[in-house]
Structure formats: structure tokens, C-alpha cells
Amino acid sequence: MPIDPKVAIGAELPGTSFTWTASDVLLYHLALGAGGDPTSPRELRYALEDDLRVLPTFGVVAPSLRVFEPPSVTFPGISVDLAKVLHGSQGITVHSPIPVEGKARIDSRITEVWDKGKAAVIVQEATATSPDGVLLWTTRSSIFARGEGGFGGERGPASAPFEPSREPDLVIDTPTLPQQALLYRLCGDRNPLHASPEFAAAAGFPAPILHGLCTYGIVAKALADACLDGDPWLVKSFDARFAGVVYPGESLRTSAWTDADKIHAVTTVPARDTEVLSGITLTRTSG
């Protein structure tokens, strides 16, 4: 079905309520590689219930933790084959530290649909609120639907690349595991693109690729560890664009530039000399 931006833009999607527990948070952190040094008290704040501190990027996955079906890309005015879809970008702003367990409601809507000719870019925003109506976090995301452009929509604003004026302040190398995607899918994204060699081949990839949100969480943790003394509570917001695919088992290299309240970064896979996360911006809490 061609995309109909007049129907899609502004469409409110059905809201859902969800719960999470400390076990969900621990699984999420472990699926990002936390606990690699089980003798480090700082690392154990991600991996044990005692003094558990929730990485804010958990808010992106919390609403779908109990989803066991592959995602469906069907919204008002939009119906796209999952094999054509790549996660394009993701951001989250937390309004206070995410508690280790809780209940919330997520409400989302489609805010933009851009026609890139060879692809459609579909942008969503969502808010999570507590049962007593307190705003917990806000997310922004886009999906890149290959082959779905050409519907006569607007192209949208050109992205402004981050152009550093100096060498990076720090460079962080982070490994991923060959089984990283098989582990991460247990956090609620059962898209076969990350697990089935046949599905990945049909989608045009030589092997299953890593979930964008896994790379996103790994890099958020790496920056919190390297720049914020390992304290995820100091992360106010985290935004990034998925610029290239990552294959499970590849090593990531994140180059970061630190300012007073923000950290800018890019992540590459050095073995393929390929940028995989661009426009990374981490904002520190002001408190």
C-alpha cells in the first residue's frame, strides 16, 4: 500500500500500559554487555539488584518487553513489509531517573513522514506517564523504509552532520558478542532480521544484523562509563542516528567530544572503516 502522509501525519497510535521489574532491567543491561568486569562495584550497579541504576535507554524498550511477535509496521496511512524496514534514529529524554520497577502508559503518534525518493522516513514521538499522570520520559524515533518513497511527499530537512573542530577527547572500544542479537532479542524485539539468516538474506544482508537499539544502548553505557563516572543517572537524554549496520561480534569504536553539558560522539566499526552511529548527543542532567 502506498504511504498516505495526509492520513499518517498526526495519527495517534493506540496507547498501552506496561510494567517492568528489576529482572527486566538486569536482562537489558546484560544484553548490552554489562557485568563484563564482575569485580567492579561500578559495573555491578548495572548487574545486581543492590544499588541498581537504570540506564535511561531502557525507557525505549520497556513498553515492548513482553512482546513476543515480530514488530508490525502498520499504522494509519502506512503499511510496510518488515523486511524493508531499518531503524533510522532514536532519542530519549528522561524527566527523572527511571525506577528499577514500575508501571506506566505509553502514548505515541506519527509526527512526520518524509519522502526520500528511494525510501520513506517515518518519525514517531511517544510519552511515558506513570499511573498518577507524571511524565516519566519522552522518545523520538524514525524508521527508514527502503523502496517506500516516491509517494509525492516532502523530502524533509537535510540532516546537519556533526563537524568536530578538534581531535576527540576520548576514544572507547567496545566489543560485541557473536550471540549479541540472540541475547538482545529477549528484550522485546523479535524481528527475524536479527536472528534468521534466511530473512536477513531476503532483506539484502549477508547475515543477521544487530538491533539498532542494542548498539544504541551499548554506546550510551560506554559513554556513561567513560564520561560520567559510570553513573547512568547523570544521563538526561541520548540521541543517535543509525548510519550503518553492525554485525554481531564486531567491535565498536566511539570517539567522543565532551562539552560542559553535552557529549557529542560518533561510532564506527573500525574493521570495516564504517560509521554506524552518527549525530550521537548525550545531555547530562543539570543536578
Ligand SMILES: CCCCCCC[C@@H](O)CC(=O)SCCNC(=O)CCNC(=O)[C@H](O)C(C)(C)COP(=O)(O)OP(=O)(O)OC[C@H]1O[C@@H](n2cnc3c(N)ncnc32)[C@H](O)[C@@H]1OP(=O)(O)O
Ligand atoms: C513499529 C515497528 C518498527 C520497527 C522498527 C525497527 C525494528 C528493528 O528491529 C530494526 C533494526 O534494528 S535495523 C538495525 C538498525 N538500523 C540500521 O542498521 C540502519 C543503518 N543505516 C543504514 O544502513 C543506512 O544509513 C540507510 C540504509 C538507513 C540509509 O542509507 P542510504 O540508503 O545510503 O541513504 P542516504 O543516501 O545516505 O540518505 C538518503 C536520505 O535519507 C536520509 N537518511 C539516511 N539515513 C537515515 C537514517 N538512518 N535515518 C533517517 N534518515 C536517514 C538522509 O538524510 C537522506 O535524506 P536527504 O537527502 O534529504 O538529506
